[in-house]
Amino acid sequence: MSAPVTVAVPADATTGLPSVHPVDPDRDAALVQRWLGHPASSWWAMTDHDVDAVRTYLRDVQEDPAQTGWLLRRHGEPIAYAETYDPGVVLLTDVWDAEPGDVGMHLLVAPPPADGRVHGLTSAVVRAVVEHCRDALGARRVVVEPDVRNLAVQRKNAEVGFRALREVDVDGKRALLSVLDTERIGVPDDDGPAAHLRPEHLEPAQRHLVAKAIAEFTHERLVAPRADGDAWALDAGDSTYRFRARVHPLEHWVVDEASLTRSRRGSCGPVPLDAQxxxxxxxxxxxxxxxxxGTYLEEIASTLASAAAKHRRGGPSAAQLAHGRSDGDVVAGFQDAEAAMTEGHPAFVAANGRIGFGLDEYRAYAPESGGRFRYRWLAARREHTDLALAADRTEQQHWAAELDGAAVDRFRDTLERRGLDPDAYTWFPVHPWQWQHRIAVTFAPDLGRQDLVDLGDGPDDHQPQQSIRTALNRASPGRSYVKTALAVQNMGFLRGMSPAYMRTTPAVNDWVAGLVAADPVLADAGFGILREHAAVGYTGDAWHRIGSGPAQRGAPQRKMLAALWRESPVPRLTPGERPVTMAALLHRDARGRSVAAALVQRSGLDAATWVGRYLDAYLRPVVHCLTEHQLLFMPHGENLVLVLRDGVVSRVFMKDIGEEVVVVGDVAVPDGIERIVHPVDDDEAALGVFTDVFDGVLRHLAAILDEDGVLPGAVFWRLVGSCVDAASVGRARPLDLRVPDFEHSCLNRLQLRNTLQMVDLSAQTESLIRAGRMPNPVAR
Structure with missing residues (x-):
């Protein structure tokens, strides 16, 4: 926003809109102070300011080149105060990707006079201010951030044409970020919850998903584009897709989305892109x-809808995500990145199925919506429930850490009022979607027997994470993540949780955490585990009484009532550190800028040094755990929390241990957790790194840095090779990760083969699908 234009805009004789004038701090302070002191003005949080404080405030605004205060008059009488500001400099610097022509706006309407409210006055004031932004300040877009609870002003904003984008944390409040295109002033935003499904949002989603599908299906050798002049062509049924692309190591295709076209036999000219x-x-x-x-097509449709919603909603810029919060709020910054992600699983084409969510539920529970929710809590009869705890905590300590005493008292009181013994029950969090759509229906007999008792909503707001079943406690971020069963169909699985797995999950985490803590190499790397230190599962339902054969064990109803608590990284941070999901490294913002490149720039390091630090913190511990302890994680982007200091990755936390860690050698483990031991030969053991790290993470990051001109791919892979050598030489199991090639294990092929359950979790190795061998980019 350029320097403010201090002009008065007279009232329009035709429309009757108020006139707009620069505020005079000395003249107007007493008037504005009276308005701010009225209860109706509580949203400004300045009710306690006296006249001198308001005068100082107004003077500060007027002296700031990025802000201006305005007084609005009707028939010569003052009726409102407004502020305009540059959102790239003031207030929204962490959450809004400002462009030239953007103007931020605040509005304070005078309290209604004693003789009654003037009908339509507030609407006229809003209209006058946004027209002033357009005509006097040259605004192309006006952005506002009302408190999410201020429904009245949200209605007025919608009347004049503001579009609600997303909830954000700004200025100490939860705000509804909204934008108005000034060419549409007066056109109400009446598209409702399906506004993201309009062509202007769905078309770019289609283009991106078609490009991604071509790239990933080609990578997995399912299709083979043919050379077509200086471009490529792919035949699919009666259609041909033409595009430009660059091919990076590991047969990683980067398709130029802008060049992508589709033609169809018998049609004149190009036809629209359509992923289905x-x-x-x-x-x-x-x-x-x-x-x-049909199931796969539905997951494709849902993925498109999610991408269209992200397109409409926008998001912070790559630089904002790399920089973090200007107010130092590491939790808010952590969750800004979590909600911004567009490629949590970059290899999967149908990555956001969520079959079962409706429009309202998508807004409430999808991680990219950035919303908050409260878990529903049940009491579960102990004789049908297993509460497993880590060795270092008792049940009393667990509940004291995770629930306020008032909540526990409320739970106990609910049971006592029903004539039930609270000591005969344990507490059980369930996702609100799961409660409404599954538990209250499928487990109605259990509720009728009072083996399960509804206790109402829990006390804390939680925010959903990229791993859609998991949520961070926003009311008390030091408390544990909560992960619950969620029976929506998503990315090749019904997202349940097995009570049988929950029984041993804390013990598995205790053993892994102890092994990590005792290893000096891992300590030197700062490698840490976010332990799943408590888990609960209910087995009193009919499905747990019908036998234990393969068909019975696979019944989805047996995985609908389970939960676990995982350590939060927040209490383990030191001053100057902030966390971010590793998936953020593969994220591009709405204008195509990458977070990885922005982090390199922020760090002030050369790109090779930055990548080397990242590999030391991430790849070195993963390879060391495999070659020294024969311990293999699932180290993809969602399962790693990077700890940043000044834009540099200093250490990492690994999570999702209980269900996904595996011991690939003949290693003694404590009694009761033998399920994690699956010895395999050396080639199969090494494939865990080749598939999940090289192919699942590093090929994407290498291509991003190369495409952005930050670091050539050849240099990136040389750094990877050096890190592998340092991590694996002289270890107990000297696996050679620098072989000429390795088996190409494919993820989309798994989902395409069985869209309902792409992998048998009890026999994951046997479930894999290979597509020949892949040249190793770090081969000697």
Whole structure:
């Protein structure tokens, strides 16, 4: 925003809009102070300011080149105070990706006079201010951030044409970030909850998903584009897709989305891009069974809807995510990044299925919506429930750490009022979607027997994470993450949780955490584990009484009532550190800028040094755990929390241990956790790094840094090779990770083969699908 234009805009004789004048701090302070002191003005949080304080405030605003205060008059009488500001400099610097022509706005309307409210006055004031922003300040867009609880002003904003984008943390409040395109002043935003499904949002989502599908299906050797002049072409049914692309190591294709076109036999000119049509045209090549094709198409549709919503909502810039919060709020910054992610699983094409969520539920529970919710709590009869705890905590200590005493008293009182013994029950968090759609229906008999008792909502607000079943406690961030069963179909699985797994989860985490803590190499790298230190599962339902054969064990109803608590990284941070999900490194913002490149720039280091530090913190511990302890994690972007200091990765936390860690050698483990031991040969053990790290994470990051001109791919992979050497030489199991090639294990092929359950979690190795061998980019 350029320097403010201090002009008065007279009232329009036709519209009757108020006139707008620069505020005079000396003249107007007493008037504005009276308005601010009225209860109706509580949203400004200045009710306690006296006249001198308001005068100082107004003077500070007027003296700031990025802000201006305005007084609005009607028939010569003052009726409102407004502020305009540059959102790239003031207030929204952490959450709004400002462009030239953006103007921020605040509005204070005078309290209604004693003789009654003037009908339509507030609407006229809002209209006058936004027209002033357009005509006097040259605004292309006006952005506002009312408190989410201030429904009255949100209605007035919608009347004049503001579009609600997303909830954000700003200025100590939870705000509804909203924007108005000034060419649409007076056109109400009446599209409702499906506004993201308009063509202007769905078309870029289609383009991105078609490009990604072509790239990943080609990477997995399901399709083979042919050279077409200086571009490429891919035939799919009666359509042909043409595009430009660059091919990086590990057969990683980066498709130029802007160049992508589709033609169809018998049609004149290009036809619209459509991801479902691409899948249908390639069904034979992709090998999707006829009886499961519909499910995959539904996951594609849901992924498109999610991408369209992200496009409409916008998000912080890559630089903002790399910089973190200007107010130092590391938790808010952590969650800004969590909500901004567009590629939590960058390899999967149908990555955001969430079949079962409706529009309202998407807004409430999808991580990219950035919303908050409260868990529903049940009391579960102890004789049908297993509460497993880490060795270092008792049940009393667990509840004291995770629930306020008032909440426990309320739970106990609810049971006592029903004539039940509270000591015969334990507490059980369930996702609100799960409660409404599954538990209250599928487990109605259990509720009727009072084996399960509804206790109402819990006391704390939580924010959903990229791992959609998990949420961070926003009321008390030092408390544990909560992960619960959530029976929506998403990315090849119904997202349940097994009570049988929950029984041993804390013990598995205790053993892994102890091993990590005792290892000096891991200590030197700062490598840490976020322990799942408590878990609960309910087995009193009918499905747990019908036998234990494979069919019975696979019943989805047996995985609908379980939860775990995982340590939060927040209490383990030191001053100057902040956390971010590793998935953020692969994120590009709405204008295509990468977080990885922004972090390199922020650090002040050369790119090779920055990447070396990252590999030392991430890859070195993963390889060391495999070659020294024969311990293999699932180290993809969602399962790592990076700890940043001045933009540099200083250490990492690994999470999701209980369900996904595996011991790949003949290693003695404590009694009761033998399920994690699955000895495999050296090639199979090394494949865990090749598939989950090289192919699942590093090929994407290497290409991003190369495409952005930050670091050539050849240099990146040389750094990887050096890190692998340092991490694996002289270890107990000297696996050679610098072999010429390795088996190409493919993720999309798993989902395409069985869209309902792509992997048998009890036999993951046997479930893998290979597509020949892949040249190793770190081969000697």
């Amino acid at each position: 049509e691409l899948v249908l045209g390639l069904q034979h090549e992709l090998g999707i069974p006829d009886d499961l094709l």
